[in-house]
Amino acid sequence: xxxxxxxxxxxxxxxxxxxxxxxGLAGTIAVAGAAxxxxxxxxxxxxxxxxxAFRGPSDMLPxxxxxxxxxxxxxxxxxxxxLLSNVLPSTAIFVLGSVTVTFFAxxxxxxxxxxxxxxxxxxIFTAILFPLLVPGVVMAFAWTLLFAPNAGWINxxxxxxxxxxSPGPINIFxxxxxxxxxxxxxxxxxxxxxGAAMRTMNPALEEASSASGARPLTTFFRVTxxxxxxxxxxxxILATLVALEQFEMPLIIGxxxxxxxxxxxxxxxxxxxxxxxxxxxxxxxxxxxxxxAVLLLIVYNHLIRRAxxxxxxxxxxxxxxxYALGKWRLPALLFVGIYLAVAAILPAIVLVWTSFAGGxxxxxxxxxxxxxxxxxxxxxxxxxxxxxxxxxxxxITLIGALLAWQILRLRFPGRRLLDVVSFMSIGxxxxxxxxxxxxxxxxxxxxxxxxxxxxxxxxSYRLAxxxxxxxxxxxxxxxELEEASVASGGRWIDTIRRVVLPLLGPSLMASFLLLFIxxxxxxxxxxxxxxxxxxxxxxxxxxxxxxxxxxxxxxxxTLILLFVTPVIFVLRRHLLSRQxxx
Amino acid sequence: MLTVRGLxxxxxxxxxxxxxxxxxxxxxxxxxxxxxxxESGCGKSTTLRCVAGLEEPDGGSISIxxxxxxDPERGVQxxxxxxxxxxxxxxxxxxxHMDVFxxxxxxxxxxxxxxAAADIRTRVMExxxxxxxxxxxxRQATKLSGGQQQRVAFARALVRRPKLLLLDExxxxxxxxxxxxxxxxxxxLVARTGVTTLYVTHDQSEALAMSDTVAVMAGGRxxxxxxxxxxxxxxxxxxxxxxLGSANFLRGKxxxxxxxxxxxxxxxxxSTIDVPSRARLSxxxxxxxxxxxxxxxxxxxxxxxxxxxxxxxxVFQGGMSEYQxxxxxxxxxxxxxxxxxxxxxxxxxxxIQPERCILFAAN
Numbered sequence: 001x002x003x004x005x006x007x008x009x010x011x012x013x014x015x016x017x018x019x020x021x022x023x024g025l026a027g028t029i030a031v032a033g034a035a036x037x038x039x040x041x042x043x044x045x046x047x048x049x050x051x052x053a054f055r056g057p058s059d060m061l062p063x064x065x066x067x068x069x070x071x072x073x074x075x076x077x078x079x080x081x082x083l084l085s086n087v088l089p090s091t092a093i094f095v096l097g098s099v100t101v102t103f104f105a106x107x108x109x110x111x112x113x114x115x116x117x118x119x120x121x122x123x124i125f126t127a128i129l130f131p132l133l134v135p136g137v138v139m140a141f142a143w144t145l146l147f148a149p150n151a152g153w154i155n156x157x158x159x160x161x162x163x164x165x166s167p168g169p170i171n172i173f174x175x176x177x178x179x180x181x182x183x184x185x186x187x188x189x190x191x192x193x194x195g196a197a198m199r200t201m202n203p204a205l206e207e208a209s210s211a212s213g214a215r216p217l218t219t220f221f222r223v224t225x226x227x228x229x230x231x232x233x234x235x236x237i238l239a240t241l242v243a244l245e246q247f248e249m250p251l252i253i254g255x256x257x258x259x260x261x262x263x264x265x266x267x268x269x270x271x272x273x274x275x276x277x278x279x280x281x282x283x284x285x286x287x288x289x290x291x292x293a294v295l296l297l298i299v300y301n302h303l304i305r306r307a308x309x310x311x312x313x314x315x316x317x318x319x320x321x322x323y324a325l326g327k328w329r330l331p332a333l334l335f336v337g338i339y340l341a342v343a344a345i346l347p348a349i350v351l352v353w354t355s356f357a358g359g360x361x362x363x364x365x366x367x368x369x370x371x372x373x374x375x376x377x378x379x380x381x382x383x384x385x386x387x388x389x390x391x392x393x394x395x396i397t398l399i400g401a402l403l404a405w406q407i408l409r410l411r412f413p414g415r416r417l418l419d420v421v422s423f424m425s426i427g428x429x430x431x432x433x434x435x436x437x438x439x440x441x442x443x444x445x446x447x448x449x450x451x452x453x454x455x456x457x458x459x460s461y462r463l464a465x466x467x468x469x470x471x472x473x474x475x476x477x478x479x480e481l482e483e484a485s486v487a488s489g490g491r492w493i494d495t496i497r498r499v500v501l502p503l504l505g506p507s508l509m510a511s512f513l514l515l516f517i518x519x520x521x522x523x524x525x526x527x528x529x530x531x532x533x534x535x536x537x538x539x540x541x542x543x544x545x546x547x548x549x550x551x552x553x554x555x556x557x558t559l560i561l562l563f564v565t566p567v568i569f570v571l572r573r574h575l576l577s578r579q580x581x582x
Numbered sequence: 583m584l585t586v587r588g589l590x591x592x593x594x595x596x597x598x599x600x601x602x603x604x605x606x607x608x609x610x611x612x613x614x615x616x617x618x619x620x621e622s623g624c625g626k627s628t629t630l631r632c633v634a635g636l637e638e639p640d641g642g643s644i645s646i647x648x649x650x651x652x653d654p655e656r657g658v659q660x661x662x663x664x665x666x667x668x669x670x671x672x673x674x675x676x677x678x679h680m681d682v683f684x685x686x687x688x689x690x691x692x693x694x695x696x697x698a699a700a701d702i703r704t705r706v707m708e709x710x711x712x713x714x715x716x717x718x719x720x721r722q723a724t725k726l727s728g729g730q731q732q733r734v735a736f737a738r739a740l741v742r743r744p745k746l747l748l749l750d751e752x753x754x755x756x757x758x759x760x761x762x763x764x765x766x767x768x769x770x771l772v773a774r775t776g777v778t779t780l781y782v783t784h785d786q787s788e789a790l791a792m793s794d795t796v797a798v799m800a801g802g803r804x805x806x807x808x809x810x811x812x813x814x815x816x817x818x819x820x821x822x823x824x825x826l827g828s829a830n831f832l833r834g835k836x837x838x839x840x841x842x843x844x845x846x847x848x849x850x851x852x853s854t855i856d857v858p859s860r861a862r863l864s865x866x867x868x869x870x871x872x873x874x875x876x877x878x879x880x881x882x883x884x885x886x887x888x889x890x891x892x893x894x895x896x897v898f899q900g901g902m903s904e905y906q907x908x909x910x911x912x913x914x915x916x917x918x919x920x921x922x923x924x925x926x927x928x929x930x931x932x933x934i935q936p937e938r939c940i941l942f943a944a945n
Contacts, residue, residue: 022661478673478675480673480675483634483636483662483669483671484677484738485677486635486636486663487634487636487663487665487668487739487748488663488669488688488742489663489664489689489692489693490663494663498692499677502679503677503678505679
């Protein structure tokens, strides 16, 4: 270009005309629309949040008349306050502790399932997925039923066996309890990521070590772990991000123990007992954690790039050699058994039992279900849950695919920004998104606040899931497949509809399924944006258990289990079939 | 049918720009078979993609059948899907989610105004028959061999009877035997349909065997074009001589120059040879004598007028052996019947057919 400066000038308008020419009107609208939607879903709320942090007084909306620019919020929040002396240390301990628990459990489980001759692997694989699908709020509630110091099943049983006095011996309402519960709750997705990393590892690397005379343990530490390192570190960062945004465990288990972490602090700033919501202060708190999340995200991005370079996944079907467990078989099964009992089996049993028995020992009845089904909030909540999860999953999948396509296939200014924006959504804590969407829509009066539609909008910020999945399969699709369509006379819309979308089909399905599950489990966002018109099942369940309607809450939990169980099998088949292909 | 004038294209790169095309001019008459031949990176594929509309040139113009489809100076850039072309890719680009029929029917199905389903059926079957694939219409595209995918790609490119057929290294993914067979089939196919064809390849034997006109490209320019025989036998310069078949270069001095003939004393050789020369050379000028391996006779005993060399290496290639002979500082390649048995280190004598040699002024 520099060589022919005089030619450069007329080139620019032609390039623009060409793009419109190649895309056509429909294509231009679709591509520009997806870009605009991404900015609206991810960037606009964050900018509103940023503004809020610098607008005061704190109990006013940022652009209400009377509000002005100020640093008061930052001073109030960050100078000699409980945030620094209390919330920050608790959050750090909670995040580090739970990530450690998650990692130890997930790595061991993934290792056992993927690389050893553990019996019943498929069944164990399925059972491990259980907490992935059950909303965290249901898990938290079930664990309180099991481990509450007075009436918890396990405590009652232990007291009976050991002859101890009430309460105790286990107190779930403590930092330790909170860490363990969160740690276990995060295991499934880390397990899936680690399992994938172990599966795609070229076994020849280990075989070469054995052939060089190294014993299995030496091979594990000298070859396996170093090779897996990027594939292990990336999920570690992701687990940290997830722990940082956790809200349901800290609310249900941490709050009774007077443990305040970042997410609950934000929530209580916005929903104080008898004051006005402190928007400005909440935004100031959010900034710190947003910065932490973005930092983690940068590290994560760096790591996965390295991982892509490091692990040469050729798509060939590796069949890693499995270690014979030998005498370790029984301890391994015991570990898996205890994990599954705590993470899946006992919570399921206690929920079903409580829904019939009402927590007392007066006998079984269907009373809880009768009351629940007669509750006028129940059926709308069911409808809302599926509507919001389904719609947001569809929106994200579509927009994400279009974004991935244009980022990969088109050259235009702002491409990098779109890429960053769509990727950023992995790292933004849900509690911040909920809050940011709230501020944005309280400020722009388009009548969405308080409706179910604002939930759809807020849920739809998770673009990264879809853009990443679509991008991965778009890279696999040779551009000549698309060019062949254009050279055959196909317009943009023909190419997208008849070539790109069908080829993306499986990854679009995966993206939809994943996002539907995320939306179905979602608790944080609907809590923050709740109104009488947009309650979803997880929120209803929390309300019932907070009102001590234990049996009814358990009944909601049981119904959720009933719905989720078949989905687990669908998901398993999907995961295992992908495993078979790769 | 196809007219390309002054085509230029620069790609933006980190260090300024890479000028892929530096002014390409050529014409293909109706029904002609025109080949762009060159090494990778010479600009041949870029030229084809500009003609197809998949790339946009910076300057120059392209017209297909009299219609200007690209002329950046006048702001004309007809998108690829509105050009009347058929295109076959190196990777075939057969859509894996469609069966053979759907792949071939695609150009008709996306055509507006719509083509009636019955017509589509007739024309797709006709195209499949043309490439001998009519029995495979219902076959999933991924269940085809490379050669079959190739045929489907041809059927898809021809099904809407384009004015211009564009072939981007269509044979280079096939194994040697199949490539030869497909070359004949392709030639026959093009002859039968009479479609004007632009062919891009790096394989000189394909280019020489199939084309009406061969254009050798290097560094974003066409360095020579003409009938295959002319380009091969009378290369205009070293690049062409070197690229079209292997060539030997011998340094020498002009002893005497008459019209059309120059007597050259070869360095390291005792004798002179008389070489036809188009250029006007004065005695004493340093020249390169260029000749092809097949234009040399290699003997194991001396004969009048032969040049003595040392056998450096013998590469047995089945039907023939390639001899690498050292003559002073240069290494010559000659072709010898495999029954001749010599060993590395032996001496050999070569006789060059002077009338097949080409002279270039040395630089």
